[in-house]
């Protein structure tokens with residue numbers, strides 16, 4: 001029987017998929033780029049859902065269970081689902097990223113670096129200090145710094161996470177599948193993982209685009225914000241960089257696509273789920289995510305109001 005493996009197409013999701021599927025037979029890898037609108041559709045077989053799925057309803061799960069067994073491994077805010085559901089939030093633990101969870105459950109020691117790439121990609125340095133210490137002593141050339149920002153922007157392991165996100169941004173679902181295969185091929189040679197034209201040229205292209213957007217950033221009191229349009233989905237990369245440059249600001253990066261703005265928000269000060277529901281009240285707007293990093297979608301016609309509320313929010 002086939003196993004359908006859905007995974008989020010970011011660094012954490014790709015790393016989780018690479019670890020979980022390495023020795024699986026008859027697995028169908030299905031990357032999901034738009035996590036907010038994820039509804040799994042399968043023809044037959046069992047289903048594993050990685051770094052996604054917490055937003056599914058019990059009815060969605062029961063639909064999948066008509067075809068086979070279902071397992072969800074995730075770390076986003078969630079209600080309990082009617083299937084084996086591994087999510088540290090449900091047991092009151094730290095929201096450890098999916099790649100770390102996959103590594104802990106089924107990974108070999110030689111794959112620890114892949115778990116670490118996912119952890120860094122999901123801003124999880126503080127969540128697993130002992131694990132990172134082990135990774136550092138085994139692969140000292142990958143991991144030299146201590147803070148999340150330094151590791152993400154300067155160390156090789158952070159560059160891997162950025163290159164994975166960039167490859168998915170540039171090449172879409174095919175990029176995500178390429179990344180998973182390449183991680184698996186280089187299990188025993190992490191320093192060679194980045195030695196790849198597709199990954200490096202994607203990273204270069206995204207970083208050029210991010211630099212272009214960063215020039216348009218505006219600041220208002222404790223907020224920094226920017227609006228732009230681009231063919232490349234770079235709003236998260238912009239938000240990440242902007243947050244690193246303006247540590248104490250609340251960040252809103254808005255990328256226009258069609259008749260909507262897609263937003264990436266970052267804040268250490270406000271609970272972003274509360275902020276988004278306040279700013280979007282009565283408008284065609286929805287979103288959410290983690291307290292400190294979240295996304296939203298706002299109709300272009302409502303964006304002005306949303307933004308005014310954002311700038312006033314305290």
Ligand SMILES: [Mn+2]
Pocket residue numbers: 012013051075097098122
């Ligand atoms: Mn994740």
